[in-house]
Amino acid sequence: MEQEIVEFWADARNEIVGKCIQLSVKDSALGSDEWHQGNRERVFDSLWSVLLQDMQDDTLAKTEEVIGSLAREAVKYGRDVEPLERIIEILMESAEETARSKYPEEPDRLSRITGDVKEYLNKAMTVLARSIIKAQAEVIEKQKDYLLELSTPAIPLLDGILILPLIGTIDTRRAKQIMDNLLNGIVEAQADTVLIDISGVPIVDTQVAHHLMKTVQAARLLGARCIIVGIRPEFAQTIVKLGIDFGKIVTKNSLQAGLKLAFEWHNYELRRVGGGGHHAATGANS
Template sequence: MSEQTDFAGILEKNEGSILAAWVEGQLSGSTRQGAISDGELKESSRAFLSSFTKAVKSDYNEQLSGEAWQPIRAHLTALSRERVIQGFSPAETATFIFSLKKPLFDLLRKEFGKDSGRLVDEYWKLTQTLDQLGLMTVEAYQNTRQEIIERQQQELLDLTTPVVRLWDSIVALPLIGTLDSERTQVVMESLLDSIVENEAAIAIIDITGVPTVDTLVAQHLLKTVAAARLMGAECIISGIRPQIAQTIVHLGVDLGDVVTKATLAEALKIALRRVGLAVGKIAPAKQDN
């Protein structure tokens, strides 16, 4: 009998006791017992242990390179994704694998305790295997968390670049925060889509919420203006505070023939005139004596 088949047979014979000891170890060492039920933890552990036993029986190698380990990889990827959502840390997630060491080491000691050479070999091979699985778990956790962060960043960009329809054929884009290259692309796409959707002739870009305007920010604004003009819409930039005006002059930035205004209200007045509209006060209604 080969070592590979021998160890797999030991796992199959003792799967119940291994599972019980493993689950108990996870529950006793967990700081987030409320995030996952005991039943869910036991079922996930049982499914993993079953797949682990099959993989060991088929291809017990420390590199985990064979197809027999694919179900293990899939299980750990799914588990890591769930743990990220549940708020587990990378260390807490990796404990799922590392907590399996003790019950398996105890079993090896029981089976090969009288053969020190064999015991050391089995210890070393199992340690390498579980360490690889632990690293795989942490990597899957990090990849999942990065995906979530990137998706949240994109959602935040979308939320911070809303295009508002102010009037027929007039839209406004209030900008808040720093305007970098990535965000400029989102701004352009949002503005151009809104111009098409609303058949807008005037687009007001309000930079009241932009903390500073340097050469790079000014270039991004001009690119956005140029893109809007290609779609047939004229742009007005509002929110030009005294500090920003001084900075633009100091940097020698040429905004060309772009109309600029200090406030959104002033920009809206010009936009209304450009489309043949005006805002005026309503005369107070006469009261009967």
């Protein structure tokens, strides 16, 4: 970049930032609270100076950094990203206006001076779009992790009995998480019986069945027996249709039946103490 152009823009800096603020005050897209006066000045000023620096060094590194952090902040706090676009547009407008007012009679010189700046501001716009997408992807990735953490609890029910209620679609990633969680839960609780309730899994295909079998086998290697409960008719149909051999895996139709079996294995007896009363009446119906 020529020295003359660099000097021109460096000299015009205060004027441009001033114009930007003027324009931004009128702009309805920037009307919200986060964009109060001091904040605006800081944003315009820093953006303009990194842009000039990058133009001299012929890179985009610093611009990417500043815009990236702005985009990340906006996405993180759930703010609208439109103001960020407007900021770059306003910078462009003010820069053009400033240059035009300096050289109103020399169109050649004007286009020579503004050419590079325009190009860089366009690039900055692309950088902004990319940063926003990246920031959103980061947020989604984080949320996925949170969801995974929440979605596979292994609950110790009684001494030696663990319940693993599975809810929602199981993909490979989740299946891994489930296996890890369950095995660690088994070791932690020293549980030798695990009830896996799959009544909350909407779709069961070969993949899911395969993961289930692997989980059961791994649990067996640790020394725990699994009972798969909550097998719905559709699931049974799928298993038979696909010809999957569930082999030695113990299955039961309902959690109650599974619990009964688990109690049997552990020599527990479920017995109501005393007769009559509310509980006895409701119990008789079930």
